Amino acid sequence: xxxxxxxxxxxxxxxxxxxxxxxxxxxxxxxxxxxxxxxxxxxxxxxxxxxxxxxxxxxxxxxxxxxxxxxxxxxxxxxxxxxxxxxxxxxxxxxxxxxxxxxxxxxxxxxxxxxxxxxxxxxxxxxxxxxxxxxxxxxxxxxxxxxxxxxxxxxxxxxxxxxxxxxxxxxxxxxxxxxxxxxxxxxxxxxxxxxxxxxxxxxxxxxxxxxxxxxxxxxxxxxxxxxxxxxxxxxxxxxxxxxxxxxxxxxxxxxxxxxxxxxxxxxxxxxxxxxxxxxxxxxxxxxxxxxxxxxxxxxxxxxxxxxxxxxxxxxxxxxxxxxxxxxxxxxxxxxxxxxxxxxxxxxxxxxxxxxxxxxxxxxxxxxxxxxxxxxxxxxxxxxxxxxxxxxxxxxxxxxxxxxxxxxxxxxxxxxxxxxxxxxxxxxxxxxxxxxxxxxxxxxxxxxxxxxxxxxxxxxxxxxxxxxxxx
Numbered sequence: 001x002x003x004x005x006x007x008x009x010x011x012x013x014x015x016x017x018x019x020x021x022x023x024x025x026x027x028x029x030x031x032x033x034x035x036x037x038x039x040x041x042x043x044x045x046x047x048x049x050x051x052x053x054x055x056x057x058x059x060x061x062x063x064x065x066x067x068x069x070x071x072x073x074x075x076x077x078x079x080x081x082x083x084x085x086x087x088x089x090x091x092x093x094x095x096x097x098x099x100x101x102x103x104x105x106x107x108x109x110x111x112x113x114x115x116x117x118x119x120x121x122x123x124x125x126x127x128x129x130x131x132x133x134x135x136x137x138x139x140x141x142x143x144x145x146x147x148x149x150x151x152x153x154x155x156x157x158x159x160x161x162x163x164x165x166x167x168x169x170x171x172x173x174x175x176x177x178x179x180x181x182x183x184x185x186x187x188x189x190x191x192x193x194x195x196x197x198x199x200x201x202x203x204x205x206x207x208x209x210x211x212x213x214x215x216x217x218x219x220x221x222x223x224x225x226x227x228x229x230x231x232x233x234x235x236x237x238x239x240x241x242x243x244x245x246x247x248x249x250x251x252x253x254x255x256x257x258x259x260x261x262x263x264x265x266x267x268x269x270x271x272x273x274x275x276x277x278x279x280x281x282x283x284x285x286x287x288x289x290x291x292x293x294x295x296x297x298x299x300x301x302x303x304x305x306x307x308x309x310x311x312x313x314x315x316x317x318x319x320x321x322x323x324x325x326x327x328x329x330x331x332x333x334x335x336x337x338x339x340x341x342x343x344x345x346x347x348x349x350x351x352x353x354x355x356x357x358x359x360x361x362x363x364x365x366x367x368x369x370x371x372x373x374x375x376x377x378x379x380x381x382x383x384x385x386x387x388x389x390x391x392x393x394x395x396x397x398x399x400x401x402x403x404x405x406x407x408x409x410x411x412x413x414x415x416x417x418x419x420x421x422x423x424x425x426x427x428x429x430x431x432x433x434x435x436x437x438x439x440x441x442x443x444x445x446x447x448x449x450x451x452x453x454x455x456x457x458x459x460x461x462x463x464x465x466x467x468x469x470x
Contacts (some may be wrong), residue, residue, distance in 0.1 A: 036321070036358065037225050041100075044214045048096045051210055052154050056085045059150040063143045070138065077135045084124045085150060091117050092154040096211065099161035103215035104222055109162040117155040124151035125179055129186040141192050148196065149203045152179075156207035161215050165208075172204045228319070246297050254290040258283050306339040306366075307332075309346040313364065316350060322359045322400075328366045334394060338446050341422045342366075342396050345430070345444045348415045349398040357440065359402035367395045368448070391447045398442040403434060419444070 064078040095113035102109045128151065131137060132144055152175060160168060176197050183193045261283045268276035310328055317324040334342075346364070353359050370392045420430045428446035435441045 060085045088154045095158045103161045133187045157211040160212040250293045306343040309343040313350040323361045326364045359400040362400040365397040396444045
C-alpha cells in the first residue's frame with residue numbers, strides 16, 4: 001500500500017534517492033511502524049485538536065466579522081471575544097490530550113484545565129451578552145445564535161471525557177439556566193434568550209459526539225488489543241500444558257516402575273539373591289524405553305502439521321484484521337518431512353506479517369507440480385531460478401501488502417535463516433523480498449521425487465484458480 005503522493009520506489013527503498021528522503025516520507029514511515037492502535041489514537045487526537053479551531057472560525061470569528069462588515073462598523077468591540085475564543089482553543093489541546101488518556105487508560109483527569117476552560121467560557125458568554133445588548137451591531141438573531149454555539153464547546157468537550165452522561169445532562173441544565181438568566185438581566189431580546197436551550201443543546205451534543213465517541217472507540221480498541229495479547233499468551237500456556245501433560249504421561253509411569261524395581265533390586269542384593277541382577281536389567285531396559293519415548297514426544301512436539309498451520313494462519317490473520325486469501329491444494333500425499341518444513345515456513349511467514357507489516361490482505365498459495373513450474377501460482381514470471389527447475393516440486397507462496405520500509409532492509413533475520421537451513425536439508429530454496437507492485441514476497445520451493453508427485457496426484461492434488469480479490 002503506497003501512501004498518497006509517494007512512489008513505490010520511494011516508499012519501499014528499491015532505489016537510492018540520494019540520501020534526501022522528504023521529511024513527510026520519514027514521518028509516514030514512523031507512523032506506519034507504530035501499529036494500528038497507535039495510528040488510530042494519533043488520528044483521533046489530531047482530529048480533536050483541529051475541531052475547535054474550525055468551529056471557532058466558523059461559529060465565532062466568521063459571523064462576527066461578517067456582521068461588522070455588513071453593518072460597516074468597527075471590529076474593535078468583537079476583538080476580545082475572538083481572542084478569548086482562540087485562547088480557549090489553545091487551552092483545549094492539552095486538556096483533550098489528558099482527557100483522552102483519562103478516558104482510555106484511567107490516568108488523572110485534567111480538572112485544572114477544565115476549570116480554566118470554564119472560566120474562559122463564562123467570560124466569553126458575558127462579553128457576547130454585552131455585545132448583543134450594548135454594541136452597535138445588528139440584532140440578527142440567527143448570527144448571534146451561531147456565535148453562542150462556540151463559547152461552551154471546548155469545556156463541554158473536556159467534561160464529556162471525565163464525567164458520565166447523567167452528570168453531563170445536569171451540567172447542561174445548570175449551564176443553560178445560568179446563561180439564560182444572565183442574558184435576561186443584560187437586557188437581551190427574549191426571542192434570542194428563548195432559543196438558547198436549543199442552541200446550547202446542539203453544542204453539547206456536538207461535543208459529546210466529537211469527544212466521547214472517539215474516547216469510546218479508542219477504549220474499545222485498547223481492550224481488543226489487550227485481548228489479543230492475552231489470547232496469544234493463553235495459546236502459549238495451553239501448548240506448554242499439553243507438552244507437560246504428555247511428558248508426565250510418558251515419564252511418570254515409567255519412573256514409578258523404575259523406582260519400585262530399583263527398591264526390589266536393593267533388597268534382593270542385600271540378601272545376596274541372584275535375581276537382583278535381573279531386576280536391574282529390567283530397570284536398565286525401562287530407562288532406555290523411557291528415553292526413546294521422551295525423544296518421540298519431543299520429536300512430535302517439534303514437527304509441525306501443514307494443514308493445521310495453514311488453517312491457523314488464516315484464523316490468526318483474520319483475527320488481526322488481515323484478509324487472508326488461500327489457494328491450497330491437498331497436501332496429504334506429500335512426505336511428512338516436506339509438510340513439516342513447509343508448516344514452519346507458514347508459521348514464520350505469518351509471524352512476520354503480524355509483527356513487521358501493516359497488512360490489509362495476505363495471499364497464500366500451495367502448489368504441487370510435476371515439472372517444477374509454478375502452475376497456477378501467482379508467482380509466474382517472477383524471474384527466479386527456482387521457478388524453471390525441471391524436476392517436480394511443491395511450491396508455497398505468501399504475499400502481503402502494507403510493507404514497512406525498514407523491514408525490507410532487515411528481512412534476512414534469524415527466522416528466515418532458520419527456514420533456509422530447514423529447506424536446504426531437503427534441497428529446497430527460499431526467496432524473500434519486495435515485489436515491484438509494492439508487496440512483500442516469501443516463496444519456498446521443495447523438489448520432490450517422481451513417486452511422491454504421483455502419490456500426491458492420486459490423492460487429489462489438482463490445480464485450482466486464484467480466488468478473486470475483494
